[in-house]
Amino acid sequence: MMNRFFGGRLALLVIMLISLWGAQVEAAISPLEQVRTTVTGIIGVMQSKDLAKPDKKIARREKIMAYVTQRFDFEEMSKQTLAAKWRDLSPDQRKEFIRLFSELLKNTYIGRVEAYSDEEILFDKELFDGDQQTRAMVYTKVVKNNQEIPINYKLMVKNDEWFVYDVMIEGVSLIRNYRTEFARVLNQERYAGLIKRLQDKVDKRESAKN
Amino acid sequence: MTLAFSSICRPSGGTRAVVGALLVAVLMNGMLTTPVRAEEAAEPPIAATAMVESADAAVDVVDPFAEENLTDPGPLNGHVADPLEPVNRVFFAFNDKLYFWVLKPVSKGYALVVPKVVRECAGNFFFNLKTPVRLVNTALQAKFNRSGVELARFAVNTTVGGVGLWDPARSWLKLSPSDEDFGQTLGKYGVGEGLYLCWPVFGPANLRDSLGLAGDYFLDPVSYLYLNHQNEAALEIRSGETVNRTSLRLGDYEAFKEASFDPYSAMRDSYTQSRRSKINDEPDK
Numbered sequence: 001m002m003n004r005f006f007g008g009r010l011a012l013l014v015i016m017l018i019s020l021w022g023a024q025v026e027a028a029i030s031p032l033e034q035v036r037t038t039v040t041g042i043i044g045v046m047q048s049k050d051l052a053k054p055d056k057k058i059a060r061r062e063k064i065m066a067y068v069t070q071r072f073d074f075e076e077m078s079k080q081t082l083a084a085k086w087r088d089l090s091p092d093q094r095k096e097f098i099r100l101f102s103e104l105l106k107n108t109y110i111g112r113v114e115a116y117s118d119e120e121i122l123f124d125k126e127l128f129d130g131d132q133q134t135r136a137m138v139y140t141k142v143v144k145n146n147q148e149i150p151i152n153y154k155l156m157v158k159n160d161e162w163f164v165y166d167v168m169i170e171g172v173s174l175i176r177n178y179r180t181e182f183a184r185v186l187n188q189e190r191y192a193g194l195i196k197r198l199q200d201k202v203d204k205r206e207s208a209k210n
Numbered sequence: 211m212t213l214a215f216s217s218i219c220r221p222s223g224g225t226r227a228v229v230g231a232l233l234v235a236v237l238m239n240g241m242l243t244t245p246v247r248a249e250e251a252a253e254p255p256i257a258a259t260a261m262v263e264s265a266d267a268a269v270d271v272v273d274p275f276a277e278e279n280l281t282d283p284g285p286l287n288g289h290v291a292d293p294l295e296p297v298n299r300v301f302f303a304f305n306d307k308l309y310f311w312v313l314k315p316v317s318k319g320y321a322l323v324v325p326k327v328v329r330e331c332a333g334n335f336f337f338n339l340k341t342p343v344r345l346v347n348t349a350l351q352a353k354f355n356r357s358g359v360e361l362a363r364f365a366v367n368t369t370v371g372g373v374g375l376w377d378p379a380r381s382w383l384k385l386s387p388s389d390e391d392f393g394q395t396l397g398k399y400g401v402g403e404g405l406y407l408c409w410p411v412f413g414p415a416n417l418r419d420s421l422g423l424a425g426d427y428f429l430d431p432v433s434y435l436y437l438n439h440q441n442e443a444a445l446e447i448r449s450g451e452t453v454n455r456t457s458l459r460l461g462d463y464e465a466f467k468e469a470s471f472d473p474y475s476a477m478r479d480s481y482t483q484s485r486r487s488k489i490n491d492e493p494d495k
Binding site (some may be wrong): 104107108111112115143147148168170171172173176177180181182184185197201204205 | 386480
């Protein structure tokens with residue numbers, strides 16, 4: 001009798017906990033799944049025979065860009081890269097910086113994914129930053145020529161969706177690297193010099209494509 | 211974008227024989243005259259690094275979470291001691307030219323003649339040959355599970371995997387190799403980085419990792435060909451290995467250069483970050 005009573009209570013508790021947990025999970029698709037969707041999406045485009053035709057070059061690139069733009073938070077990336085300097089910029093300057101920097105980041109990141117599009121990609125695990133669960137790290141590995149290259153994504157939640165704000169390739173953070181590089185340029189050539197250099201990089205890339 | 215340095219600048223260039231002895235001598239001398247401890251290495255020795263430091267400090271306002279909040283420790287904050295920058299830059303430029311003028315054309319020609327499958331098998335073979343480096347260094351770091359995996363991998367790949375040409379240990383048994391070397395072991399034991407060095411031919415390193423390279427040298431079976439006075443054979447094997455590896459990673463260094471504003475400092479920072487994160491990896495898994 002007692003056992004049945006407690007058994008019933010326990011079952012109820014378990015159901016309650018599961019539904020609570022379920023509600024939390026429903027609030028946002030897991031960061032790992034969102035990274036997986038983006039990465040496999042990009043690789044799908046890259047491996048598509050139809051899109052590989054020369055006349056589809058622009059369509060192909062646009063498709064890849066769409067995947068990246070959907071999952072990457074370029075404003076957050078710009079903010080963190082410029083650090084203190086970000087506060088001194090006017091809204092227009094910020095917009096301009098985000099535009100140029102996201103172009104550079106897309107090219108860098110896509111170049112990497114492109115180089116590994118034939119290789120096996122393992123989606124290892126995800127970790128959250130304690131109880132708040134507003135930031136996460138997704139661990140992936142590219143298996144290439146008897147080497148496992150770790151590529152980890154840092155994500156933050158915004159409106160129940162996860163967005164990438166940093167990519168770490170072999171333990172090297174994309175944002176950290178650029179922060180150091182930009183700090184050096186800002187110190188020597190001011191903000192105008194940085195914008196000019198960014199513009200040059202993007203232009204060079206554009207002309208190389210055409 | 212930073213994958214390049216491990217491809218073209220990992221030490222195994224042909225002239226290792228000559229540099230080997232020299233390297234040890236220089237290092238020993240350097241270690242004796244300038245004792246570099248971890249705390250000292252953390253001090254910014256020149257004004258140039260102060261700028262980087264202030265950038266990091268400023269970011270703490272914007273970025274209070276960073277890696278610390280995640281279970282994964284990630285790379286440490288901090289700067290790189292590079293008092294030899296002018297000399298390092300000369301060697302960096304030298305290595306750059308060495309890549310574009312010699313290594314790249316040779317590797318490209320080689321890739322045209324030898325199919326990718328064969329090159330990958332060759333890569334597997336060399337990788338298997340270096341098992342002692344990984345075995346000893348996992349053990350020195352008390353990662354005994356990983357040492358076991360290395361032993362098992364070597365046994366399986368050397369036999370079933372056709373003297374290491376294939377990697378059935380990974381594809382069938384899901385046994386992945388460890389990425390460990392003596393530089394990481396020294397780092398685990400608390401040896402500081404010392405100062406950053408860019409060696410001609412060998413590429414980026416620091417004082418500690420250079421010593422590590424000298425240690426790993428003695429765990430690489432190919433090194434023992436020198437003892438047998440088969441210098442030419444050893445040199446050929448080393449050069450062949452470098453060309454083979456480069457042929458499989460063509461374009462990485464170019465992409466890295468294209469993505470950075472100052473390739474020299476970008477490589478220095480990438481190298482340091484990468485090494486720090488490798489040293490701070492999980493104790494045993």
